[in-house]
Amino acid sequence: MAPEARSPTSPATSPAGPLLEVRGLCSHYGRIQALHGVDLEIAAGELVALVGANGAGKTTLLRAISGVQPVTSGDILLAGESVVGASASRRVRSGIAQVPEGRQMFGPMSVEDNLMLGAYTRDQRQVATDLDGVYAMFPMLRERHRQAAGTLSGGQQQMLSIGRALMARPRLLLLDEPSMGLAPNLVEEIFATVEGLKESGTTIFLVEQNAYAALSIADRGYVMETGRVVLSAAGRALLADEKVKAAYLGL
Amino acid sequence: MFAEFLQFLLSGVTVGAAYGLVALGFSIIYNASHVINFAQGEFVMLGGMSTVFLMAAGLPMPVAVVLAVLVTVVLGLLLEKLAIEPARGAGVVPLIIITIGASIFLRGVAQVAMDREFHAMPPFTGDAPIMIAGATILPQSLWVFGGMAVMGMLLWYFFARARFGKAMLATAYNPLAARLIGVNTRLVLLCSFGLSALLGSVAGILLAPITFTSYDVGIMLGLKGFCAAILGGMGHGAGAVVGGLIVGIAEAMGAGYISSEYKDAIAFIIILLVLFFMPNGLFGKRTTERV
Known part of the structure; x- marks a missing residue:
C-alpha cells in the first residue's frame, strides 16, 4: 500500500496524546519562507525519522522546535502544552534537547565540561550518576574526559554531542544529521546508538539525509520537500515507496 | 642606571595593571x-x-x-x-x-552632572614612597x-x-x-x-x-586598554593581563629613555605592529576545531 501525501497515519499514540505535536508551523528567514505549515506528531517512546533533500527545511524545523529559530505562525505542543512562546532555555527545562547539525562542540573546553554543560538547566547534585551513565555508553569519552572537545575526531565529537544532549535528561531528543561527514563504520555505530536509545525508552526525532538508514530503524517517517511535509508513513512503508526510492534512496 | 630602569619598570607595571583590567573588560x-x-x-x-x-x-x-x-x-x-x-x-x-x-x-x-576639572583623589594608604633598590x-x-x-x-x-x-x-x-x-x-x-x-x-x-x-580620562585609558586587549589576543583573559603589562612597561620605558612627548604614541605603535605582523595577538585563538 502506497502512503498518501499528508495522510495522518495513526501513530502508536498513548491515550494522553502525542508527546510532540507540530501544527501548521511556518517560519521565515527574512522575507524567505522556509516552513510552509508543517504538521506532524510524535508519540512517547517513538523513533520518528524526517528525511528530505538539502534545503527542504529539516534543520529549520528542528531549530524552531528547540526555540532558536523564530516561528511566524502555527503551534508546537509538548505533551499537550504549547511551548511556542517559551524561550529556548525554558524548552530545555521542559524536556526538549537537541543534537545539532555539525556537532557544535564548545571546542576549547574539556569533554567533561561539555557534558556537564549539557546538564546546565538541571540541579547539579543529581547529574553525577548521569555523567557515569554517559561514560558507560561511550567509554571513549571517559578516557578523554580532560581533552579539549575540539581535538576529538568527527565520530567522537558526534558521540560527545549526543552525550551532552542526554545530560539534560530529555523527554524528546532531536537529532540533526548525526551521520553527516562520518566514515561508514562510524555511521553504523551512531545508528546503533540511536536504536539503543530508543530501546531504553527515549523518544527520538531523527533528521537525516541518509534516508535509507534512518527509515530502516524508524517506527514512522516523514518526507519533507521545500518546507512542507509531503509524505508520512511507517518507516518500512516509506522505504518501499516508489517516489521515495527514486528521490531519496537513489534506487 | 639600574635604579632608573627599575623606576621605569615599576611605574610601567602600575599603569599596565590598570590597562590590563580595562583589557579584561x-x-x-x-x-x-x-x-x-x-x-x-x-x-x-x-x-x-x-x-x-x-x-x-x-x-x-x-x-x-x-x-x-x-x-x-x-x-x-x-x-x-x-x-x-x-x-x-x-x-x-x-x-x-x-x-x-x-x-x-x-x-x-x-x-x-559633575564638572570639567581635574581632580586628585587621595591615595588609599598614604603617600610615603617605599624604597626598593634605589627606586x-x-x-x-x-x-x-x-x-x-x-x-x-x-x-x-x-x-x-x-x-x-x-x-x-x-x-x-x-x-x-x-x-x-x-x-x-x-x-x-x-x-x-x-x-x-x-x-x-x-x-x-x-x-x-x-x-x-x-571627565575625559576614559578616552586614553580606553584606547590603551584596547591596545592591550589586541596585543594579548582579543577575548583571551591571561592575554589581556599580559598585554596590559607590556603596553604599560613599553610606555614607561619609552617615556623614560626616549621622550615623554611620545608616551601616548607608544601604545598605538604597538597596536599597528601587532595588527601588521600577528593580528591574532600573543595568545590569539589557535583553532582546534576539527570538522
Missing part, C-alpha cells in the same frame, strides 16, 4: 557578543569621577568607592538594556558604533597591582569553576550550542556588560590617586 564583552565596547574607557572614568564626587559630598572613602563601583555597574547594565539589546539583530558593526555613541553620551553627562614606589601602586591580581584571580575562578561562568565561556565558543543546552544568552550579554563595568570602575578608582581624573 574589552575581552569579556567581546567574548559574549563579538562587540568591541568603546564605552569601556568611560567605565574607568565613571569609577574615578564618581568616587571623587561622592567623597566631596562627605562620604567616607570606602563607602564612596563601593557606591562608585555600583553606580558604574548599573550604568553598564543600563547601557546593555537600553542601547545594545534593542539593536541585537543589527549585527556587530552597528553595535560597535552604538558603543562609540554611548561613550560620547556618558562623557557628556559626566561633564554636566621608589608609591603605596597606591601596590594597590593597583594587588587590585589587578585579586580581580584576575576572581575572574579566573568564575570562568573556570562557577557554573554561570562556564556558561558565559560556552556562549563565547558556540552561541547556538549554548542556547540549545538552555543557556540564557541574553542574560550572558547583560552580565558581560555588568562585569566589564565592574572591572573598568575598579581600574579607574585604583588609578585615580596616581594619575588624577577628569
